[in-house]
Amino acid sequence: MPTKAHALGQAGEAAAADFYRQAGYEVLALGYRHGRAEVDLVVRHGTALLVFVEVKTRSGSQYGPPETFVSDRKKELFRLAATHLQEELDWRGDIRFDILAVTQLRTGFRLEVFEDAFY
16 A cells, blocks of 8 residues: 555656656656666657656645755766666667656646756
8 A cells, every 4th residue: 555655756757747748758667767776757859858857746845845855866876777778778869857846736736847957
């Protein structure tokens, strides 16, 4: 039985995937893992851009904006997984690292994307 927080996180990731699909991206992976590193969402825009997305979902803003909860260690692991996937796909195009902040509202979610959030 998933915890309430786990279920919220999964709902946030599903909302993020829908957000990118509606913007014309193809979802390649949800929860891509390489060792201890995980990328929440991997999307592709055409043949030129691969985007690695860290989804941060919160039930409210009482502890600060969701996008501020990405630690340096998380970024390091994120880049490691991204590098591995690029090699696996033999990707030669551009890449981008996004943070998608998802905040639960009474009527759904508020999504805010931070493109090129880190390198």
